[in-house]
Amino acid sequence: MIAPRGGTGGYWIRPALGKDVTAILGLIAPYARQGLMLPRSEGEIRAGMAELLVATRPNGEVVGCGGLRLYPDDTAEIVSLAVAPTERGRGLGARWVARLRRRSQALGVGRTFALTLDPDFFEGRGFQLAARSDFPEKEAADCRVCPRRGSCREVAVVHVEVEARRSADLTSYTISV
Ligand SMILES: CC(C)(COP(=O)(O)OP(=O)(O)OC[C@H]1O[C@@H](n2cnc3c(N)ncnc32)[C@H](O)[C@@H]1OP(=O)(O)O)[C@@H](O)C(=O)NCCC(=O)NCCS
Numbered sequence: 777m778i779a780p781r782g783g784t785g786g787y788w789i790r791p792a793l794g795k796d797v798t799a800i801l802g803l804i805a806p807y808a809r810q811g812l813m814l815p816r817s818e819g820e821i822r823a824g825m826a827e828l829l830v831a832t833r834p835n836g837e838v839v840g841c842g843g844l845r846l847y848p849d850d851t852a853e854i855v856s857l858a859v860a861p862t863e864r865g866r867g868l869g870a871r872w873v874a875r876l877r878r879r880s881q882a883l884g885v886g887r888t889f890a891l892t893l894d895p896d897f898f899e900g901r902g903f904q905l906a907a908r909s910d911f912p913e914k915e916a917a918d919c920r921v922c923p924r925r926g927s928c929r930e931v932a933v934v935h936v937e938v939e940a941r942r943s944a945d946l947t948s949y950t951i952s953v
Pocket residue numbers: 807812813856857858859860863864865866867868869870871891892893894896897900
């Protein structure tokens with residue numbers, strides 16, 4: 777459980793389920809209308825369900841979503857990250873990103889990246905601006921067939937995970953000797 781900053785109770789993080797689709801769409805759609813996120817259809821959410829996590833309040837209300845998508849070129853993308861307006865500014869987004877990066881590191885991924893309309897939040901978490909062409913597998917999988925391709929304003933941000941991987945390698949050498 778994640779304890780919120782300056783609040784009571786906490787958040788549970790769990791894999792997204794079919795029953796969460798409406799809530800996830802409800803989180804993303806208002807931000808998409810404000811130009812903070814790209815819109816997502818129900819089909820897109822269902823297709824990416826296996827990689828999504830949700831945050832819930834103890835009463836079961838879904839107040840956040842986000843996940844990690846792995847690519848064959850040693851990268852992992854943070855996808856569909858959104859925190860409900862009522863919960864913003866309480867530390868959930870920052871801790872979620874930290875958790876997704878830890879998952880990247882545990883999997884030995886070299887770089888964690890995001891395509892975002894709001895790079896400032898990620899820069900505050902240690903990510904750096906990058907070129908979208910640095911992520912050719914992402915481009916091949918999504919961007920080339922995206923109907924918004926000609927007008928997309930998303931910016932790439934990246935966090936290199938190499939140091940974490942080096943220490944993980946060192947740990948396994950120590951154990952094997
Ligand atoms: C961006 C978002 C996920 C952040 O979640 P959150 O729970 O509100 O963030 P936190 O409370 O963990 O804030 C962590 C820090 O980031 C800062 N921050 C939050 N949103 C920010 C933004 N849009 N720009 C810059 N900094 C931001 C906070 O001020 C805080 O700073 P601090 O550590 O110095 O106090 C959330 O505001 C959101 O859902 N926004 C709309 C959708 C979106 O932009 N998604 C992300 C990219 S696709």
